[in-house]
Amino acid sequence: MFFFSHTATTERFILDQEEHYPEATGELSNLLYDIALATKIIAANIRRAGLVNILGSAGATNVQGEEQQKLDVFANQTMTNALNHTGRVCVMASEEEERIIPVPDDYPSGKYVVLYDPLDGSSNIDVNGAVGTIFSVYRRVTTEGRGTLEDVLQPGCRQVAAGYVIYGSSTMMIYTTGQGVAGFTLDPSIGEFLLSHPRITTPRVGRYYSVNESNFARWSKGVQWAVRGFHGERPDEIKGKNSRYIGSLVADFHRNLLAGGIFLYPADAKNPRGKLRLLYECAPMAFIAEQAGGSATNGVERILDIQPTELHQRIPLVIGSREDVGYVADTLRTMGEA
Numbered sequence: 617m618f619f620f621s622h623t624a625t626t627e628r629f630i631l632d633q634e635e636h637y638p639e640a641t642g643e644l645s646n647l648l649y650d651i652a653l654a655t656k657i658i659a660a661n662i663r664r665a666g667l668v669n670i671l672g673s674a675g676a677t678n679v680q681g682e683e684q685q686k687l688d689v690f691a692n693q694t695m696t697n698a699l700n701h702t703g704r705v706c707v708m709a710s711e712e713e714e715r716i717i718p719v720p721d722d723y724p725s726g727k728y729v730v731l732y733d734p735l736d737g738s739s740n741i742d743v744n745g746a747v748g749t750i751f752s753v754y755r756r757v758t759t760e761g762r763g764t765l766e767d768v769l770q771p772g773c774r775q776v777a778a779g780y781v782i783y784g785s786s787t788m789m790i791y792t793t794g795q796g797v798a799g800f801t802l803d804p805s806i807g808e809f810l811l812s813h814p815r816i817t818t819p820r821v822g823r824y825y826s827v828n829e830s831n832f833a834r835w836s837k838g839v840q841w842a843v844r845g846f847h848g849e850r851p852d853e854i855k856g857k858n859s860r861y862i863g864s865l866v867a868d869f870h871r872n873l874l875a876g877g878i879f880l881y882p883a884d885a886k887n888p889r890g891k892l893r894l895l896y897e898c899a900p901m902a903f904i905a906e907q908a909g910g911s912a913t914n915g916v917e918r919i920l921d922i923q924p925t926e927l928h929q930r931i932p933l934v935i936g937s938r939e940d941v942g943y944v945a946d947t948l949r950t951m952g953e954a
């Protein structure tokens with residue numbers, strides 16, 4: 617039971633944070649409300665998915681060659697519609713769309729750039745598994761007019777905000793504006809996200825490792841050797857860990873963020889550059905991980921330092937508890953792979 621006097625909504629929390637910045641115009645706060653509203657609409661539809669028979673493929677494939685689900689299309693449209701007319705955004709990009717998404721001509725252009733993966737882990741939808749929305753916000757670098765590709769291709773260290781919403785047994789929004797990480801839980805009876813995790817920090821050493829082990833034979837020797845440590849085969853260097861893998865980045869990352877753990881999607885013979893997308897998945901999660909005390913690398917360099925060169929660029933990802941990520945990076949270095 618929540619008592620109102622002790623309960624902060626996303627709105628109250630964002631306003632409180634903004635008080636530390638007298639120069640803030642409130643625009644970023646409004647942008648975060650826009651995103652929160654879109655995700656509440658997506659959450660409501662996900663909750664009803666099994667009932668209203670909107671499951672299944674929309675018949676099209678997205679730019680990654682993956683089959684789109686109806687909810688992917690819906691979530692993508694909902695995010696775009698929540699942002700494109702507000703005057704706060706100059707350009708958007710979505711994992712579901714091949715090109716940047718311009719602000720329509722009849723709406724004003726603003727100073728922010730928003731990137732999103734509207735429904736990550738969508739192959740879990742048909743089995744009632746957890747899915748999520750990931751978002752990332754940058755300030756524009758061009759100075760006027762509509763935003764361009766240049767505004768979108770910025771390294772993750774320039775993010776001004778990033779977050780995700782997990783549609784799990786409850787719906788939660790986790791985000792950072794660079795002052796730590798806060799978590800909110802949606803109270804469906806009042807339709808508000810309420811502050812439930814004011815300051816999330818992730819353990820330095822995790823209990824879990826999360827990786828798709830069916831790719832083991834396709835990994836480099838260094839990655840195999842690192843994962844063998846998690847199995848308990850290198851007791852002098854690292855204690856063995858428990859394995860957990862859902863196949864939905866938001867759900868796997870969220871568990872590890874709270875409980876401590878490491879998530880890996882390394883390059884493999886099938887995906888020589890890795891599978892996950894720098895702009896929509898890796899950079900926003902890396903910002904959150906670092907703000908919670910964890911870290912994120914592609915094995916060679918810090919994720920937040922990578923300068924993107926393409927909209928749908930894929931990279932290897934190693935993210936989570938700081939010491940565990942360090943252990944993987946050290947192993948790769950020792951094996952001459954980094």
Ligand code: AFP
Pocket residue numbers: 682735736737738739740828863864865866868891892
């Ligand atoms: P989908 O959105 O197509 O389900 O992909 C999910 C995802 O991008 C990410 O959320 C998972 O961590 C990763 O792919 C799972 O990939 P594998 O199925 O190859 O393990």
